Amino acid sequence: xxxxxxxxxxxxxxxxxxxxxxxxxxxxxxxxxxxxxxxxxxxxxxxxxxxxxxxxxxxxxxxxxxxxxxxxxxxxxxxxxxxxxxxxxxxxxxxxxxxxxxxxxxxxxxxxxxxxxxxxxxxxxxxxxxxxxxxxxxxxxxxxxxxxxxxxxxxxxxxxxxxxxxxxxxxxxxxxxxxxxxxxxxxxxxxxxxxxxxxxxxxxxxxxxxxxxxxxxxxxxxxxxxxxxxxxxxxxxxxxxxxxxxxxxxxxxxxxxxxxxxx
Amino acid sequence: xxxxxxxxxxxxxxxxxxxxxxxxxxxxxxxxxxxxxxxxxxxxxxxxxxxxxxxxxxxxxxxxxxxxxxxxxxx
Numbered sequence: 001x002x003x004x005x006x007x008x009x010x011x012x013x014x015x016x017x018x019x020x021x022x023x024x025x026x027x028x029x030x031x032x033x034x035x036x037x038x039x040x041x042x043x044x045x046x047x048x049x050x051x052x053x054x055x056x057x058x059x060x061x062x063x064x065x066x067x068x069x070x071x072x073x074x075x076x077x078x079x080x081x082x083x084x085x086x087x088x089x090x091x092x093x094x095x096x097x098x099x100x101x102x103x104x105x106x107x108x109x110x111x112x113x114x115x116x117x118x119x120x121x122x123x124x125x126x127x128x129x130x131x132x133x134x135x136x137x138x139x140x141x142x143x144x145x146x147x148x149x150x151x152x153x154x155x156x157x158x159x160x161x162x163x164x165x166x167x168x169x170x171x172x173x174x175x176x177x178x179x180x181x182x183x184x185x186x187x188x189x190x191x192x193x194x195x196x197x198x199x200x201x202x203x204x205x206x207x208x209x210x211x212x213x214x215x216x217x218x219x220x221x222x223x224x225x226x227x228x229x230x231x232x233x234x235x236x237x238x239x240x241x242x243x244x245x246x247x248x249x250x251x252x253x254x255x256x257x258x259x260x261x262x263x
Numbered sequence: 264x265x266x267x268x269x270x271x272x273x274x275x276x277x278x279x280x281x282x283x284x285x286x287x288x289x290x291x292x293x294x295x296x297x298x299x300x301x302x303x304x305x306x307x308x309x310x311x312x313x314x315x316x317x318x319x320x321x322x323x324x325x326x327x328x329x330x331x332x333x334x335x336x337x338x
Contacts, residue, residue, distance in 0.1 A: 042304065047337065099311075106311065110323050114307040119323065155310075164319065 005037040009089045010059050032062035035090060043091060045123040051246055052076055052083035053121075053128040057135040057146025061087035064178045064225050065136045065143075068208075068235045072132055072176065075239040081246070084124065088145050091117040096151035105162055111155040118152045125153065129246045130172035131200070132239065133191050137179030137211065142187045150194040157198045160260035169199025169258050170251035174242035176235050177209040180221055184209035197262040201250055203241040208234035264318055266292050272313040279306035280326065289314060290325035298326040 006020040007013070011027035020034030054072055058065035069085060076083045094116045100107035109126075111119060125131060133150075135142040142150075160166050173195040177184045188207045195202070210231045216224050225231050269289035275281050276288065284300035287293070291314060307323045309315050322334040329337075 105316070108310075110310045110321060112310040114304070114310065114323050 006034040007037045009033055009035050009061050009087065029060060030062065033060055035061075043117040043120045045120040045127070047123075047127075049127055050082040050084055050124075051129045052081055052242065053124050053131045054083050054085040055131065055133045055146070055149065056085065056087040057133060057143050057149065058087070059089050059136075059138075059143055059145060061089055063136075064222055065134045065176075067222070067225060068134050068176045068178055068231065071232055071235040072134070072174075072239040075236050075243070079240070079243050081243050084128075086121070088149055091121075093118050093121075093145065093148050093152060095148055096154055098154075100154060100158055104158070107155050107158045108162055108164065109155045109159055109167065111152065113152075118149070121149065122153070122156065125156065126167045128171070129251060130174065130203075130242050131195065132174040132176070132242055133195075134176045134178075135187055135191060137177060137183045137187050140183035140186060142177075142191055146191070150191065153194060153198065157194075157262060160197075160199070160262050166199055166260060169260070170254035171198075171200050172203055172206075172242055172245040172250065173200040174203045174206045174238045175208070176238060177207075177211075178225065178231075179209070179211040180214075180216070180218070182211065184211050199258060199260065201245065203238065203245045205241050206238055206245075208238035210234060264292065264314060269314045272317075274308040274312045275326065278308045280304055280324070291315065291318070291320055291322075291331050293325070293330050297329055301326040303327075 004016060006015045008024040008029050010029040010033050013024050013026035015021050020031045022031050054069060056066055056069040073085060094113060097113055099112055111122060135146050156168055175188045175191050177188045188209055192202055212221055212224050266289060269292050273289040280301055282300045286298055290298060304324055304327060309323045309325060320331045322331055328334055
């Protein structure tokens with residue numbers, strides 16, 4: 001239904017009109033969650049090298065986690081680092097099939113699930129020098145969409161278990177978490193563990209999180225976060241540290257020297 | 264791997280994208296180009312194929328995107 005139609009990237013609701021509705025009638029997402037409905041081509045990586053893969057793992061592309069991703073983008077632009085940002089709610093990423101649980105060597109890169117958008121992300125994870133992952137806290141955890149994304153990296157991690165040449169050791173990761181409750185460090189460490197098992201290095205001070213108390217509801221928490229200089233300081237700091245680590249060329253220097261220790 | 268052996272191991276005929284137009288399969292090792300009749304990516308069994316495993320190939324959709332050597336060179 002392309003042409004004057006808008007799709008809510010959170011829930012898939014389709015609205016007609018010259019502009020998107022102020023609020024999604026299905027999920028209450030704001031107008032900025034809507035994307036113009038166009039004929040969608042298969043998502044493919046074009047093969048062009050870049051430095052940082054920036055993943056907004058939230059269900060919302062333009063809410064609090066999206067704001068943090070905006071801040072990271074500012075730093076990457078200022079420092080002249082090539083990057084690509086993706087809001088994963090705009091993509092189709094299925095649950096991991098867990099082929100490894102049937103047979104160890106049934107799971108390896110390239111992933112057996114070639115039916116959704118994840119294979120292009122696999123290629124970009126391998127092609128980039130660093131990944132910055134951002135997540136909200138959903139019930140003391142990372143966002144479920146993000147967990148699906150990270151679970152699907154198993155085919156890359158499993159290469160180490162299968163004693164095949166690895167594709168990610170020495171790359172850099174940075175993490176940012178925003179939330180309405182406790183659980184920030186848990187969510188951040190859960191995210192980090194995926195990358196640790198793929199041989200990534202956490203940038204020094206590579207985890208930025210900012211949470212707030214229950215006195216802020218879902219309307220006022222955005223005002224709080226956007227007015228809070230600590231959010232800016234922390235996300236910009238984490239992103240700067242990722243960039244500085246990239247400049248050390250650890251991936252190049254460590255290639256072939258590391259001993260994979262993973263499950 | 265010898266192409267004849269690869270054809271014996273190849274899963275192409277079970278693939279959701281496969282269209283049978285009497286071509287030689289094992290496109291990952293094909294000398295020339297891509298399939299003349301398979302045009303739509305509707306799923307790919309290459310990641311689980313014994314040929315892929317034995318050769319440690321790293322690409323997919325060889326029938327449409329070209330053989331392993333060609334796809335590796337393109338990157």
